[in-house]
Amino acid sequence: MPSTSIRKFEYDPDSRILSVWFVASGRHYQFLDVPPESFAAFKSAFAKGRYFNDHIRNRFAFRLVT
Numbered sequence: 526m527p528s529t530s531i532r533k534f535e536y537d538p539d540s541r542i543l544s545v546w547f548v549a550s551g552r553h554y555q556f557l558d559v560p561p562e563s564f565a566a567f568k569s570a571f572a573k574g575r576y577f578n579d580h581i582r583n584r585f586a587f588r589l590v591t
Contacts, residue, residue: 530574
């Protein structure tokens, strides 16, 4: 299901970094030390924005990529 808030996302299982690009701001963030199970649940979530807000935002350290 396409998301109205998340433009795209990628996951690197070796570094456990989840990269997320947002629609409104156009910003790209990397969320650190995200377990593979969390990414799998995010990837399969019907409402990615809601899953992100409930299970990723404010739970993992992050950095803004410029």
